[in-house]
Amino acid sequence: MNSPFSASTPTRAPPRSFLSPKPRSPNPLPKHTKKPIKKLTDADRYTHYNPEKEPIKAYLRIRPKPENYQSIEEPYIEIIDDTQVSMTPPQNSNAYRTRHRAPERYRFTKVFQDRTNQTTFFNETIFDLVQDVLLGNNALLFAYGVTNSGKTFSVMGKVDNAGLLPRSLGLIFNSINEYQSKTKIKPAMHSLAQVYECEDEENRHVLNSCSNEEILQPLDETPTIDIDPNFEYGIWVSFIEVYNEQVYDLLDTMTKPGNKRKQLQLKYEQKSGNKYVADTNTVKVKTIQEALAIMKLGQQNRQVFSTLMNQTSSRSHSIFTIHVVKCPIDENNFVIEDPNYAIVSKLSIVDLAGSERYKNTNSSGQRLKEAGNINKSLMVLGQCMEVLRVNQIKAEMGKNAAIVPFRHSKLTELFKSTFEGDGKAVIIVNVNPFDTGFDENSHVMKFAAVAKDVTTWKQFKPKLDLQNVQVNSKRPRNETKELLPESPDEEEYVEDVEEGEEEEEELNDDNDYFVDSLITQLNDLRNKWIDAETRATNAEIDVRAQVSKENDNELRKMEEMYLLALKRESDMMESQISNRLQLIADNKDINVTDERENAFLTMLHQRQQTVAEEMNVLRMHIKDFDTTRQSMLAKIADLEKENYKERQHSQSLVIELQLQTNNHESSPMLKSIEHATEDEDDEDHDMLKENEDPKSLESFNQFLSLRKQLRRSIFKREELCKDADDIMNQVEQFCGVTFKLAKETKMGKLLKLIAQEEFEKDPYQIRNRAVKLFKRYAQLPTSIEKNGTESSMMMDSVPHELPRQAFASMTINTEESQDFHNLRAENAKLKQKIKLLNKGQNRLKEAFENTKNHQDVLMMDESCTNKASNTVPEVFHQQQDMSLVPEAMSDEPTCTEITKPGVAIEQHVIDDYESDINELLKQKMRHKRRRKLRSR
Ligand SMILES: Nc1ncnc2c1ncn2[C@@H]1O[C@H](COP(=O)(O)OP(=O)(O)OP(=O)(O)O)[C@@H](O)[C@H]1O
Numbered sequence: 001m002n003s004p005f006s007a008s009t010p011t012r013a014p015p016r017s018f019l020s021p022k023p024r025s026p027n028p029l030p031k032h033t034k035k036p037i038k039k040l041t042d043a044d045r046y047t048h049y050n051p052e053k054e055p056i057k058a059y060l061r062i063r064p065k066p067e068n069y070q071s072i073e074e075p076y077i078e079i080i081d082d083t084q085v086s087m088t089p090p091q092n093s094n095a096y097r098t099r100h101r102a103p104e105r106y107r108f109t110k111v112f113q114d115r116t117n118q119t120t121f122f123n124e125t126i127f128d129l130v131q132d133v134l135l136g137n138n139a140l141l142f143a144y145g146v147t148n149s150g151k152t153f154s155v156m157g158k159v160d161n162a163g164l165l166p167r168s169l170g171l172i173f174n175s176i177n178e179y180q181s182k183t184k185i186k187p188a189m190h191s192l193a194q195v196y197e198c199e200d201e202e203n204r205h206v207l208n209s210c211s212n213e214e215i216l217q218p219l220d221e222t223p224t225i226d227i228d229p230n231f232e233y234g235i236w237v238s239f240i241e242v243y244n245e246q247v248y249d250l251l252d253t254m255t256k257p258g259n260k261r262k263q264l265q266l267k268y269e270q271k272s273g274n275k276y277v278a279d280t281n282t283v284k285v286k287t288i289q290e291a292l293a294i295m296k297l298g299q300q301n302r303q304v305f306s307t308l309m310n311q312t313s314s315r316s317h318s319i320f321t322i323h324v325v326k327c328p329i330d331e332n333n334f335v336i337e338d339p340n341y342a343i344v345s346k347l348s349i350v351d352l353a354g355s356e357r358y359k360n361t362n363s364s365g366q367r368l369k370e371a372g373n374i375n376k377s378l379m380v381l382g383q384c385m386e387v388l389r390v391n392q393i394k395a396e397m398g399k400n401a402a403i404v405p406f407r408h409s410k411l412t413e414l415f416k417s418t419f420e421g422d423g424k425a426v427i428i429v430n431v432n433p434f435d436t437g438f439d440e441n442s443h444v445m446k447f448a449a450v451a452k453d454v455t456t457w458k459q460f461k462p463k464l465d466l467q468n469v470q471v472n473s474k475r476p477r478n479e480t481k482e483l484l485p486e487s488p489d490e491e492e493y494v495e496d497v498e499e500g501e502e503e504e505e506e507l508n509d510d511n512d513y514f515v516d517s518l519i520t521q522l523n524d525l526r527n528k529w530i531d532a533e534t535r536a537t538n539a540e541i542d543v544r545a546q547v548s549k550e551n552d553n554e555l556r557k558m559e560e561m562y563l564l565a566l567k568r569e570s571d572m573m574e575s576q577i578s579n580r581l582q583l584i585a586d587n588k589d590i591n592v593t594d595e596r597e598n599a600f601l602t603m604l605h606q607r608q609q610t611v612a613e614e615m616n617v618l619r620m621h622i623k624d625f626d627t628t629r630q631s632m633l634a635k636i637a638d639l640e641k642e643n644y645k646e647r648q649h650s651q652s653l654v655i656e657l658q659l660q661t662n663n664h665e666s667s668p669m670l671k672s673i674e675h676a677t678e679d680e681d682d683e684d685h686d687m688l689k690e691n692e693d694p695k696s697l698e699s700f701n702q703f704l705s706l707r708k709q710l711r712r713s714i715f716k717r718e719e720l721c722k723d724a725d726d727i728m729n730q731v732e733q734f735c736g737v738t739f740k741l742a743k744e745t746k747m748g749k750l751l752k753l754i755a756q757e758e759f760e761k762d763p764y765q766i767r768n769r770a771v772k773l774f775k776r777y778a779q780l781p782t783s784i785e786k787n788g789t790e791s792s793m794m795m796d797s798v799p800h801e802l803p804r805q806a807f808a809s810m811t812i813n814t815e816e817s818q819d820f821h822n823l824r825a826e827n828a829k830l831k832q833k834i835k836l837l838n839k840g841q842n843r844l845k846e847a848f849e850n851t852k853n854h855q856d857v858l859m860m861d862e863s864c865t866n867k868a869s870n871t872v873p874e875v876f877h878q879q880q881d882m883s884l885v886p887e888a889m890s891d892e893p894t895c896t897e898i899t900k901p902g903v904a905i906e907q908h909v910i911d912d913y914e915s916d917i918n919e920l921l922k923q924k925m926r927h928k929r930r931r932k933l934r935s936r
Helices: 042-047 094-099 118-125 127-135 151-155 164-179 204-209 288-301 365-397 410-414 438-452 477-483 490-510 512-586 595-664 668-678 680-690 694-715 722-733 739-744 747-756 766-778 801-809 814-869 874-879 901-935
Strands: 053-055 057-062 077-079 084-087 104-107 110-112 139-145 185-188 192-195 231-243 246-249 266-269 274-277 317-328 334-336 343-351 424-431 455-457 474-476
Touching: 057 118, 057 438, 084 438, 094 438, 104 438, 110 118, 118 127, 118 164, 127 139, 127 164, 127 317, 127 343, 127 424, 139 151, 139 438, 151 164, 151 343, 151 424, 164 231, 164 288, 164 317, 164 343, 185 231, 185 317, 185 343, 192 343, 204 288, 231 288, 231 410, 266 410, 274 410, 288 317, 317 334, 365 410, 365 438, 424 438, 595 814, 595 901, 694 722, 694 739, 694 747, 722 766, 739 747, 747 766, 814 901
Parallel strands: 057 110, 057 424, 139 343, 139 424
Antiparallel strands: 053 455, 077 084, 084 104, 185 192, 231 246, 231 317, 266 274, 317 343, 334 474
């Protein structure tokens, strides 16, 4: 029997329980170094492995033409040789339309043509992996391809044509045969071993759920592998699926059909840093039949729904894992039942869900979501491959590795360890060139091309040392042998074992001394190594603690320093802000460093200058205005004086006229004119006394009343109107008018006045009618007084015969007429002068109005400008009475709030002046009217 520690035997590092401390790396970093402790990157991990490269293998399998395939189109895939294919884009492909039309070439580890049978395919693809797994390494195989390309066929096969998985199981069971273990050690977590007591932990209850139907029979032609006979092999299987990015146990027999299945969680294994699926039913299987039954059960539970393209399309990624727990057998044929010495390896066979294009499958709803998740996880798988490949190139160039996006999907999270080098990986690429689109297959090919370039590194496997195994962990192998299932070759095996033992004993006899010394040396070396390791570990712990303490202190100091600096800065900022606010409040010059504030202040200064200039201009205007006002006032005073003189002059003229009239004319008529305008009402009473006869008194009163009405109507209105016409009619039709009546009621005087007047408008011919009536009255006979004296209408003022002549001819003697003419001319001149004065006054008034308006506009502008700039001009503050400025300067000033006292005073003066002018004008009008009346 071969020694379990021979050089050719690949063994793992001294295994420990998952609770035991993490083993030291085979190539540890130099100890006692003060270099900062660097966290291992993906690229670093590669350097920790034995530099024996193991690229991922990619096999292409082309599906045969379906039996019912009708199309006459030529397949777009052409096999060039055993490792290469070329794909020519057909006309209906996207590639043909958008990219290029040249054939694409893809290289694989091996290309399997459509006629390749399952046995050949198995032998040339997975056989090595199974061998590796039995040797204690991990392995991964996954089938990748478009839906309906033959993945499930390749992995599972058919009842009569088993695929890779059942064949692998068959190979394992065929190979381990009598070395199958009944040791109570089971696989745990990601890659650990664990002792168990209760048989329930073997999960064999799952077998009860398996049907007794016919199962795959791949075993007849399955070869065997020469296994390491220094171990016993326990075989465990688990079957899970990743469906819609959730992990489910396909061997979950507790959940009844129709109920919601339990979602499994991915957990983290501290020791290896890898993730594993927790709470799966990992079943211990003892025969190939049991294993196949489990496989079939899981396959049935797998989410299978039909799509347009594949009637039994897999909608999930299924992962069937074969766990091999190897327990060493020592030289005394004792099985070491210590989990620390058990080797756990696994082969995961993944049947990926088919990648698909939505338009080809008409997926919708749940199916569409499934398709999305499937495509997502496959995309992430492709991304991981790509990053791994690039990282490798970078590592060779000494560059830092990029982060591989394993965490982006459950699938890649689960197989992170494999892609990082923990075991071999194989990709089966399935292609169906007959009813699957070129573009989809082209994607698959590209993925494979990338994956093939990814190189993993074989892990360094130190030898097992069984020297210190405790006695109670050992079990004599023959005990277990009874428990093993019966094998047809059992007798042969026993014979072989006995022969081997004899040979070994012989060898031991020959080499006793030499072996003993070797063992002693080995023990010494081992002890030294352990001491060195312990020292190194302690030193490392110390260094780590010291470094972390120093780091902590540094960090704390830096934190404190930054906090202090921050606080100082914030205090400074706060004080600066408050200073600036204060300065702004006091309206002082602000020295600011901030660019924006500088700009704002510059703008403010400019504004201030503009406002100051405007104020200067205003002041000049006000000065000019003052000067103009003074000159105007002087002019007004001159005009007033002139006016006064004119008035004096006109009065003197009137007096002169009166004197002339009195002297030159003793006409009672003229006298009566003057009296008529002044003392009419007083005389009425006297006249009444004279009329003693009640009848004539009544007629007198009526005629007098008519005369008054006529006078009022004619001289108190602007133009002669209808009522003047009515009164005139009444006067004309008045019966019994005597000369005396006309004289005593002064109707004659009035008619004369009317006759002399030049009315602007005289629609009722009042003047002509007055002339006629005056003539008529003049022709009336004068009454003879009883006392023989002739009573005349003009007795008091005019000679008896004069009125008759005068009124008859309406002519006045030449001298009188000349005087009148002169007077009139004089009067006209006066009128003209008064008109001029009025005009001057009006212009002055206009000028004042304009000035006032201009001033108002300026005030309005100024206050509005202040409002716009939201500040009060400096000049304003300096020169104006602050009491007139609104109290709170922070309050926005309004147009009416800000007033200038100087201007207000000006306004007051103007108002006063205006009212004076108005008063003057009124007086002038009164004088004019009076003069007019007097002159008449
Ligand atoms: N090499 C082959 N020889 C004979 N038949 C095959 C081969 N490959 C696939 N088939 C047949 O093609 C059909 C589809 O295959 P399969 O179900 O394995 O496709 P798939 O890629 O797993 O699809 P999906 O991803 O949708 O599950 C099946 O009926 C299968 O028997």
